[in-house]
Amino acid sequence: MEVKTGLILGYNGVHPFSKVNITDRASVQELLRTLLDPLEPFFSPLKARVKCPGATAVRFDQTASEVEGICRPLWGLACLLAGGGDYNGTEWWIQGIKAGTDPESPEYWGYPRDNDQRMVEMCPLGYALAVAPVIWQSLNEKERGNVENWLGNSINEKNMPNTNWLWFRVFANLGLKKQGGKFSQERLDRDIEHLNTFYRGDGWSNDGPEGIHQMDYYSSSFAIQFLQLLYAKLAGEDEPERAAEFKKRAQVVALDLIHYYDNEGRSIPFGRSVGYRFAMVSFWGAMAYAGVELPEPLTWGMVKGVVLRHLRWWQTQPDIWSPSGTLTIGYTFPNMYLAENYNSPGSPYWACLAFICLAVPADHPFWTSEEQPLGDALPKIKELKQPGHIMSYLGGHCMLLSSGQACSYPMKGTHAKYGSFAYSSAYGYSVPPGLFTLEQYALASQLGLSDDGGEFWKARRVSEYAGLEHRPHDDDPNGKGKGKSTTPVLVSVWKPFPDVTVRTTLVPPAEETPNWHLRAHRIDAAGRAVMTADGAFAISNERRADGRYLDAWDATKCEGTSPRIIGNYDLATPEGWAGGRQGAFAVSKGAVGIRALEDIEGKKKVGRSAMLVNADPNSNIVESRTLIPTLQHTVGKGEVVWYVSAIYAKPSGEGVAPESYLDGWEKVPEIPAWLRAEMEE
Known part of the structure; x- marks a missing residue:
């Protein structure tokens, strides 16, 4: 040789x-x-x-x-x-x-x-x-x-x-x-x-x-x-x-x-x-x-x-x-x-x-x-007690939900490497290439909070409480049925600021809506007003034909974004924003998106808005140019607000036609009855 x-x-x-x-x-x-x-x-x-x-x-x-x-x-x-x-x-x-x-x-x-x-x-x-x-x-x-x-x-x-x-x-x-x-x-x-x-x-x-x-x-x-x-x-x-x-x-x-x-x-x-x-x-x-x-x-x-x-x-x-x-x-x-x-x-x-x-x-x-x-x-959903993970094989990718882990010493991007809510085999996590505005923080699968108008952001790193818990299925509200009668969820309590408390509950996909998982946040902004940004997975921001940035959604090309990519703080351009329930999505190598579910009929509207964060290049570890569908909102000082975010993901892959990337987008999961009850409490 x-x-x-x-x-x-x-x-x-x-x-x-x-x-x-x-x-x-x-x-x-x-x-x-x-x-x-x-x-x-x-x-x-x-x-x-x-x-x-x-x-x-x-x-x-x-x-x-x-x-x-x-x-x-x-x-x-x-x-x-x-x-x-x-x-x-x-x-x-x-x-x-x-x-x-x-x-x-x-x-x-x-x-x-x-x-x-x-x-x-x-x-x-x-x-x-x-x-x-x-x-x-x-x-x-x-x-x-x-x-x-x-x-x-x-x-x-x-x-x-x-x-x-x-x-x-x-x-x-x-x-x-x-x-x-x-x-x-x-x-x-x-x-x-x-x-x-x-x-x-x-x-x-x-x-x-x-x-x-x-x-x-x-x-x-x-x-x-x-x-x-x-x-x-x-x-x-x-x-x-x-x-x-x-x-x-x-x-x-x-x-x-x-x-x-x-x-x-x-x-x-x-x-x-x-x-x-x-x-x-x-x-x-x-x-x-x-x-x-x-x-x-x-x-x-x-x-x-x-x-x-x-x-x-x-x-x-x-x-x-x-x-x-x-x-x-x-x-x-x-x-x-x-x-x-x-x-x-x-x-x-x-x-x-x-x-x-x-x-x-x-x-x-x-x-x-x-x-x-x-x-x-192998089971499609499996809870892993020791690492604090819930694993999923639904939706065309291998995904884990995570709560409670944290590196024991200061590490670059530690909140992204351990504190993100979801990690996927198809959509890698994102790390911050800088510390100024959402483009640099690149909050993929993270909830960020800012008390200075959106310049600096805090995300989950250390949890005061993290536990693998169980909730009853909607068809078995008392959790006493036979067989699989409960759903595993991950609950964490964390403080981005000393006087702001977030309680996050992560819910894995269901077989009826395999491309969606839920995250619910109860935010108690006791001591200050905070802007919030709840991010979906990051996805490639490149057109298939020439590698340029994605345009507005084009159903004939099965590619693009909704709404358009404008800018994270450009409120003067309405076409760059959508209502939270309408949500935001991006389609390139598969599709990812996010919708707000908390505005239930007959209840006070929270009013989150949806848009696309054009993340700084090289923030994601898999794709060098990415977009992050994101929901934004501001919580006033002294307010307690519930968010329920539905996160969509359908990766590309062998045998997955581009025409099918958004097949599940309109089939939005309902807020589970147990979660509605917790919100009403």
């Missing part, structure tokens, strides 16, 4: 990643090689560092950033070698490990301090040592001592964040243990015992101790569940009880996690670090790797389908690459507004976790089964 170097993606260039016909194990091996090959020109002279294109700074030093560049791709390379695959560039990493751990080398990685980023990169190195013996066997006695000192002794002496990071020290020690190197069993055991205190039940672990509610992909594919399964595989013979517990947790949580993926191959973007892209499916390969028996109704054909369809979907995203063929910071395109302060140019290669499936033997049913769709075996 010839290693291809010097890749340059010019105008209309196609990355080799997108050319692989993904059908079997060998094709996924080739897919990984297309990720590793473009890194070759960016290795340092002694191969200890990889400086990926991009001069962006992060919260840690440049050397640590370049250590990320060499260590994160090790996830893929180690899995390839563990499964019997080969790569001609393997020697680059072996030489780099030798130089990087040698204190006398000019490319020494440096002794880690407390809470040092280097500790994260010790995890893939520890795993690689454990499963790819060629690395350890290529080291002489002095070089092995260097690795022991850097990988084991240094991390065992230092403080670490009280999060999933503790798993990284476990794997540093485990990698040395598997090769007979010096390690600390006492530290390893203490870390796992402490990590077990993060366990909350139903298979879910929190990313931190009591008092933190953060259950995103770190709780599954990026770290905790993933590393529990790898540990069960590698240490299971010596620690059968611990391995059995980790496998049991995976079996239970699998029936929840399956709801984050759709049949188009997409995952629901939720939480931080979504720039790790295809690592979102690594949990499923780890299940196979650890020899876990799937719980019914899951099959290996379904699991294989989730993983391979996901990789194929990323093949259709040509803008994830730099011109030199390396992964960029972003989601479907380069996007620094999305980035966390720890996302260096080498950071996206945590995506290589997805290739754990290559360490799975060729005769495992993961590889021998025929791919299967998720099918009708």
Whole structure:
């Protein structure tokens, strides 16, 4: 095999990643090689560092950033070698490990301090040592001592964040243990015992101790569940009880996690670090790797389908690459507004976790089964108690409603990554590229409140109360009927200002109106007047024919907006506004919209108005130019107001005719009887 170097993606260039016909194990091996090959020109002279294109700074030093560049791709390379695959560039990493751990080398990685980023990169190195013996066997006695000192002794002496990071020290020690190197069993055991205190039940672990509610992909594919399964595989013979517990947790949580993926191959973007892209499916390969028996109704054909369809979907995203063929910071395109302060140019290669499936033997049913769709075996609506989510497969996309999660430390766009009301596999969330007016706040699936006339906005971040509750169906008002007699709802209470309280209730779609979900807000503006803006999903603001901004709705083209796109505060142009009940929608890649339902006949009219927010470019993580159908209103000081918003979504997709995008728009759901009763109280 010839290693291809010097890749340059010019105008209309196609990355080799997108050319692989993904059908079997060998094709996924080739897919990984297309990720590793473009890194070759960016290795340092002694191969200890990889400086990926991009001069962006992060919260840690440049050397640590370049250590990320060499260590994160090790996830893929180690899995390839563990499964019997080969790569001609393997020697680059072996030489780099030798130089990087040698204190006398000019490319020494440096002794880690407390809470040092280097500790994260010790995890893939520890795993690689454990499963790819060629690395350890290529080291002489002095070089092995260097690795022991850097990988084991240094991390065992230092403080670490009280999060999933503790798993990284476990794997540093485990990698040395598997090769007979010096390690600390006492530290390893203490870390796992402490990590077990993060366990909350139903298979879910929190990313931190009591008092933190953060259950995103770190709780599954990026770290905790993933590393529990790898540990069960590698240490299971010596620690059968611990391995059995980790496998049991995976079996239970699998029936929840399956709801984050759709049949188009997409995952629901939720939480931080979504720039790790295809690592979102690594949990499923780890299940196979650890020899876990799937719980019914899951099959290996379904699991294989989730993983391979996901990789194929990323093949259709040509803008994830730099011109030199390396992964960029972003989601479907380069996007620094999305980035966390720890996302260096080498950071996206945590995506290589997805290739754990290559360490799975060729005769495992993961590889021998025929791919299967998720099918009708899964419930269309499912409540997930631990993360505080209600999942839905109705309406042509995979969607979750969320309440109660919040990042435990200041993070860019944290209110969008955790505090939005709804997240969709078809319509990604939006982050603010600036902090001035609605265009920059880009409040997709969020309620914003402003006390200064619309310049600065506050959205839900931390909830004083968040709970998964149940309400009776309208045909069973007492909730005492047989079968499915109640509807799950998410209730949260939050304060955008100290003297303004919002109580939000999220209601999932119903089979009769599958493209709609409801959100009800009770706003008590006790201390000040506030403007409000309630946003639907963000959708592409590009015409199919030429990529220009959308025009007014044209039924003959099945494209456009209603009302017209005018401006967020242009009240002098009536055609840019509509009544709240009439609502606003936009049609491009499917359709999204929002209507106000609270103006019930015989009641005092609230009088919200509908319009389109022309969000600043690059605010959304999936589409670079977007519109957000939005309802606006002002609540006077001392007023208590109820809003009931109906949010419409029907994504484009295979077999979905553009003529059908608005089929459900006129079939608006009714306010449930229980909600009317709550409003009247």
